[in-house]
Amino acid sequence: DGGITQSPKYLFRKEGQNVTLSCEQNLNHDAMYWYRQDPGQGLRLIYYSQIVNDFQKGDIAEGYSVSREKKESFPLTVTSAQKNPTAFYLCASSIEGSREKLFFGSGTQLSVL
Amino acid sequence: GQNIDQPTEMTATEGAIVQINCTYQTSGFNGLFWYQQHAGEAPTFLSYNVLDGLEEKGRFSSFLSRSKGYSYLLLKELQMKDSASYLCAVRSLAGGFKTIFGAGTRLFVKA
Numbered sequence: 001d002g003g004i005t006q007s008p009k010y011l012f013r014k015e016g017q018n019v020t021l022s023c024e025q026n027l028n029h030d031a032m033y034w035y036r037q038d039p040g041q042g043l044r045l046i047y048y049s050q051i052v053n054d055f056q057k058g059d060i061a062e063g064y065s066v067s068r069e070k071k072e073s074f075p076l077t078v079t080s081a082q083k084n085p086t087a088f089y090l091c092a093s094s095i096e097g098s099r100e101k102l103f104f105g106s107g108t109q110l111s112v113l
Numbered sequence: 114g115q116n117i118d119q120p121t122e123m124t125a126t127e128g129a130i131v132q133i134n135c136t137y138q139t140s141g142f143n144g145l146f147w148y149q150q151h152a153g154e155a156p157t158f159l160s161y162n163v164l165d166g167l168e169e170k171g172r173f174s175s176f177l178s179r180s181k182g183y184s185y186l187l188l189k190e191l192q193m194k195d196s197a198s199y200l201c202a203v204r205s206l207a208g209g210f211k212t213i214f215g216a217g218t219r220l221f222v223k224a
Contacts, residue, residue: 040121043156043200102148102202
């Protein structure tokens with residue numbers, strides 16, 4: 001079955017540490033996205049990529065970095081510069097250039113130790 | 114700027130009908146989506162509107178008025194499993210293909 005796989009499900013970060021969240025899709029979608037979800041708030045866009053080797057900052061990119069070396073993969077690194085990283089992180093993909101819906105992964109809950 | 118407003122919480126009774134409203138302000142409007150999200154899980158797609166009018170899909174219907182910047186999601190014959198958050202999202206061409214989400218409406222269905 002096609003879909004989006006995020007790992008790990010739960011992740012803990014120590015102060016000053018960088019952590020990387022994995023996102024892999026086998027839907028052959030061009031576009032991939034990272035959203036952050038905090039309690040009582042909507043999903044906020046961190047980064048998105050419309051094509052391999054290209055990505056754009058979203059609304060809250062500070063303290064995060066991404067790469068898009070392969071069409072299937074869009075990992076997100078939460079750096080030590082992100083002072084409030086505790087949140088639920090969702091990866092999504094879509095067929096770019098159209099009005100297609102987003103397909104989401106199951107999410108990663110990141111907490112600070 | 115872009116802004117999406119929807120009620121924070123709603124409560125309804127099993128078997129009843131509930132309407133969840135969403136108002137939005139955006140430039141480069143390119144469609145409105147409704148997603149359902151159960152606690153701790155990923156959002157799943159419910160409906161999509163890009164032209165004015167009503168789209169019906171089983172127990173769920175969604176309406177759009179572009180001139181008013183307004184949409185609603187209508188859930189009929191409510192079931193307990195419909196207890197979830199309902200996210201209104203607008204796709205905008207401004208600054209690239211981006212989907213902006215509202216904060217979501219938590220729906221509680223009671224027996």
